[in-house]
Amino acid sequence: MSFTSTDNYIVADDLGLAVNAAVTLEKPLLLKGEPGTGKTRLAEELATSLGVPLIRWQIKSTTKAQQGLYEYDAVSRLRDSQLGSDKVHDIANYIKPGKLWQAFTAPERPVLLIDEIDKADIEFPNDLLHELDQMEFHVYETGEQVRAEHRPIVIITSNNEKELPDAFLRRCFFHYIKFPDADTLAQIVQVHYPDIRKNLLSTALEVFFDLRAVPNLKKKPSTSELIDWLKLLLAEEIAPAELQKGNGLMPMFGALLKNEQDVQLVEKLAFMSRRQSS
Amino acid sequence: MLIEFFLCLRKHGLNTSLTELLDLLGALERGMVFANVDDFYTLARLVLVKDESQYDRFDRAFAEYFEGVEQVDLASAIPADWLERSLQRQLSDEDKAKLQALGGLDELLKTFRERLAEQQKRHAGGNKWIGTGGTSPFGAYGYHPEGIRIGQEGSNARRAVKVWDKREFRDLDGDSELSNRNLQLALRKLRKFARTGAADELDLNATIRATSQKAGLLDLQWQAERHNAVKVLLLFDVGGSMDDYIYECEQLFAAARNEFKHLEFFYFHNCVYEHVWKDNSRRFAEKIPLLEIINRYGRDYKLIFVGDATMGPYEIAYPGGSVEHWNEEPGAVWMQRLLNHFTDAVWLNPQPTEHWRYYQSIDLMRQLVSQRMYPLTVDGISQAITTLLKKSAVAAVPSPSNS
Numbered sequence: 001m002s003f004t005s006t007d008n009y010i011v012a013d014d015l016g017l018a019v020n021a022a023v024t025l026e027k028p029l030l031l032k033g034e035p036g037t038g039k040t041r042l043a044e045e046l047a048t049s050l051g052v053p054l055i056r057w058q059i060k061s062t063t064k065a066q067q068g069l070y071e072y073d074a075v076s077r078l079r080d081s082q083l084g085s086d087k088v089h090d091i092a093n094y095i096k097p098g099k100l101w102q103a104f105t106a107p108e109r110p111v112l113l114i115d116e117i118d119k120a121d122i123e124f125p126n127d128l129l130h131e132l133d134q135m136e137f138h139v140y141e142t143g144e145q146v147r148a149e150h151r152p153i154v155i156i157t158s159n160n161e162k163e164l165p166d167a168f169l170r171r172c173f174f175h176y177i178k179f180p181d182a183d184t185l186a187q188i189v190q191v192h193y194p195d196i197r198k199n200l201l202s203t204a205l206e207v208f209f210d211l212r213a214v215p216n217l218k219k220k221p222s223t224s225e226l227i228d229w230l231k232l233l234l235a236e237e238i239a240p241a242e243l244q245k246g247n248g249l250m251p252m253f254g255a256l257l258k259n260e261q262d263v264q265l266v267e268k269l270a271f272m273s274r275r276q277s278s
Numbered sequence: 279m280l281i282e283f284f285l286c287l288r289k290h291g292l293n294t295s296l297t298e299l300l301d302l303l304g305a306l307e308r309g310m311v312f313a314n315v316d317d318f319y320t321l322a323r324l325v326l327v328k329d330e331s332q333y334d335r336f337d338r339a340f341a342e343y344f345e346g347v348e349q350v351d352l353a354s355a356i357p358a359d360w361l362e363r364s365l366q367r368q369l370s371d372e373d374k375a376k377l378q379a380l381g382g383l384d385e386l387l388k389t390f391r392e393r394l395a396e397q398q399k400r401h402a403g404g405n406k407w408i409g410t411g412g413t414s415p416f417g418a419y420g421y422h423p424e425g426i427r428i429g430q431e432g433s434n435a436r437r438a439v440k441v442w443d444k445r446e447f448r449d450l451d452g453d454s455e456l457s458n459r460n461l462q463l464a465l466r467k468l469r470k471f472a473r474t475g476a477a478d479e480l481d482l483n484a485t486i487r488a489t490s491q492k493a494g495l496l497d498l499q500w501q502a503e504r505h506n507a508v509k510v511l512l513l514f515d516v517g518g519s520m521d522d523y524i525y526e527c528e529q530l531f532a533a534a535r536n537e538f539k540h541l542e543f544f545y546f547h548n549c550v551y552e553h554v555w556k557d558n559s560r561r562f563a564e565k566i567p568l569l570e571i572i573n574r575y576g577r578d579y580k581l582i583f584v585g586d587a588t589m590g591p592y593e594i595a596y597p598g599g600s601v602e603h604w605n606e607e608p609g610a611v612w613m614q615r616l617l618n619h620f621t622d623a624v625w626l627n628p629q630p631t632e633h634w635r636y637y638q639s640i641d642l643m644r645q646l647v648s649q650r651m652y653p654l655t656v657d658g659i660s661q662a663i664t665t666l667l668k669k670s671a672v673a674a675v676p677s678p679s680n681s
Contacts, residue, residue: 014320021310021324025301032330074480075498078489082496122466169328170297176330 009038009045010180010188018175019046028132028154030169033177036222039157043113046155053106055152056113057099059120065127068100068114069137069146091141100131101146109150118161125168133171180223182209192227193234203240204230207250211257214266221256229255283343287326290339294326301325315344465537465659477502509540509578511571511620513554515585516545523628526654527584530626542575548589549609549643550616551600568612572619580666581620584654586629587643594642613646623647624662628654 003019005011011019019042022029031039047054057068077094080087087093097105103112117125131137135148156172158164180188182205189201208229212220221229232252233243243250249267250256257263284299302325311317319340327336477500484499491497512534514527534541544554544566553565592599594609617623625647627640634640634651644651650665652658 017310017317017320018324021305021321024308024310025305027301030328074482078485078496078498082494163329166293166328170295172328173301173324174328175324176333 003046003049006045006049008191009041010184010191011042011045012178012180012184015042015175015177018173022155022173023153025173026151026153028156028172030156030158030164030172030174031177032158032160032174034179034220034222035159036224037177037179038223039177040113040115043111043115043155043157046153047111050111050153052108052153053110054113055099055103055106055110056115058115059117059124061119061121063120063124065124065131066098068098068128069131070098070101070139071096072141092144095139095141100128100137103152103154104135104146104148106150106152110152112152112154114154114156116159117156117164118158122162125164129167129171179212185223185226188223189227189230193230196230196234197240200233200238200240200243201230203243204233207243208256211250211266214269216265217257217262218259219257219262221258225256225258283322286343287336287339290335290342292327292332292335292339298326465533465663479503505539507540508538508580509575510534510538510542511575511579511581512541512543513550513581513583513585514543514545515548515583515587517547519586519588520628523586523654526628530584530654530659540579542579544571546585547602548585549593549600550583550612551603551605551609552607552612568616572615575620577619577621579620579622581616581623582662582666583623583625583647584628585625586627587625587640587651588629588637589639591638591642594639594646610642610646613643617647622666623650624665625651626654626658626662627651 003011003016003023005016018029021027031042033039043056044054072091073094073096077088077091099112103110132154135151136146138145185205185208186201189196189205204226208221208226211217229252232255236252238251249263249270253263253266257266280299280303284294287294302322305311305321305325311321322340323333323336327333479501481499481501484501485497488497488499489495512531514531520527531543544556546554550568552568554568554571555565557564589601590599593601594613597606597608598604599608625643627634629637629640631653634644640651650662652662652665
């Protein structure tokens with residue numbers, strides 16, 4: 001079993017090796033990289049290519065580690081006790097399994113995606129150390145021990161907003177997704193828009209890489225923005241020549257630049273280069 | 279196995295642990311990679327390095343360790359015809375004519391082989407040896423009209439050693455001593471939890487009590503979630519001598535902003551006078567009177583100054599001492615006003631502690647903040663926070679304005 005590029009997702013060689021190593025050695029894989037380089041997409045594609053379910057745990061600033069294990073619904077138990085329901089005698093009726101529990105008890109080895117772990121509180125990764133290492137935890141209310149039958153393939157993504165503790169990092173494999181080079185990017189675009197005109201693609205990529213090279217951009221456009229932009233270019237049937245004209249901003253710039261300061265900056269640069277050339 | 283490699287990594291400042299080495303050996307035993315130094319590089323990096331800022335160190339360590347291996351490899355792995363072909367491809371007819379200056383292609387190749395044999399070590403700079411960045415005819419990244427470029431052509435023929443030789447992650451390598459996480463952990467000590475806001479958490483104890491009081495009729499009780507309730511006012515010194523410490527200040531600022539809900543920050547230059555400001559680009563247009571700060575924020579705010587306190591002593595002690603405008607009252611008076619209001623205050627100084635005694639202004643400032651000045655390091659911040667949390671002597675005795 002090995003993970004390689006699929007019909008609609010291109011995997012760089014080193015990333016493929018990283019994923020395969022993590023799968024074989026049953027270690028969580030921590031992925032970092034610029035937003036839009038396909039970190040989350042990777043988990044989806046991995047699950048599809050292995051033909052296993054994907055369990056996705058989206059982390060927010062309020063997420064607690066405990067929620068991933070289970071939650072005890074005390075309110076409904078109290079209410080049931082008022083109504084005289086028989087369920088109330090068994091506390092297990094009120095334990096709701098979280099995403100980790102689901103992943104541990106899944107019938108086949110699933111892919112567990114812990115998305116954007118850096119959004120959580122600074123102690124969050126520490127609270128999951130044992131669970132991710134031993135793949136088991138204890139349910140305090142019922143005295144039950146939940147142990148993974150098949151160690152799930154764990155993919156963790158981070159946007160680097162907070163640094164993660166050393167003890168946590170030691171238990172993971174780490175891969176930093178580089179921004180793809182022009183060749184890989186052309187391949188990625190080919191996968192998304194197979195019938196794109198060659199000359200439009202090469203001109204668009206040129207404009208795109210020029211734009212990424214502009215210093216001091218607040219948010220550099222990434223792969224997902226490029227793909228959105230190309231979609232617009234195709235929909236509007238913009239000729240490659242129009243891209244090259246270079247008077248002011250590129251057409252449909254809104255798909256590439258997400259910040260009004262960036263738009264102003266690029267506009268200013270375009271204005272200056274126009275003045276120099278005339 | 280790979281013990282030397284492991285030690286080499288640690289020598290280069292990577293804090294790789296034994297667990298990770300064992301993981302790597304485990305991966306090798308499972309046959310993840312075999313006899314491919316490029317894949318080995320990727321695998322080793324995957325297992326041993328946990329942050330992209332460490333990639334550059336890893337690249338350097340890897341290059342150093344595999345230096346010997348690669349040099350031997352280089353001599354045997356480049357067949358004469360391969361070199362010739364790549365040369366033919368690169369040179370125009372004109373160049374080839376010029377090349378006769380060195381005695382023709384054969385001569386050049388011969389010299390290349392001789393030097394390769396002579397050369398024992400990897401080499402950078404200089405004008406004779408094969409290496410990087412020099413003006414020798416042989417090597418990479420250099421310049422010489424008749425140079426042979428090694429290992430820089432298209433990706434299909436790319437030599438493995440170049441992957442780490444490129445050092446793509448150089449920009450990311452930061453001094454991790456003052457990393458964001460360290461700072462955040464230090465600042466955490468300042469947390470003070472209190473239940474504020476909407477009550478949306480079930481208070482089990484109160485519910486049980488209330489329910490039993492109503493003879494078993496369910497009566498749910500709610501409480502607010504615990505939040506960090508500490509309030510912080512940060513005053514940053516900007517410009518001038520502080521430019522050297524921008525990185526440290528940014529780190530502190532980023533850490534503090536993530537950590538505290540009630541965080542206010544303002545800027546000043548050198549010493550606090552009548553005005554502070556919030557936006558550096560409009561600092562002269564949008565001035566905020568210091569008295570407004572004192573009136574707006576309560577005494578429960580903890581005041582933290584960040585500045586190097588390195589200036590002319592008259593900037594603190596005399597009216598009109600400011601380098602930027604005419605100040606009617608000396609900076610010391612304004613400092614005193616702030617400190618009278620905000621009794622919990624500290625000063626964080628990015629200057630190394632050893633240098634403090636050479637500046638009279640630092641001494642003056644330390645007296646003003648009653649010795650509560652600490653270096654801007656993780657330890658310094660911890661000390662500062664301990665001081666902030668202690669009921670200061672000033673706060674213990676109610677000040678006249680408080681009564």
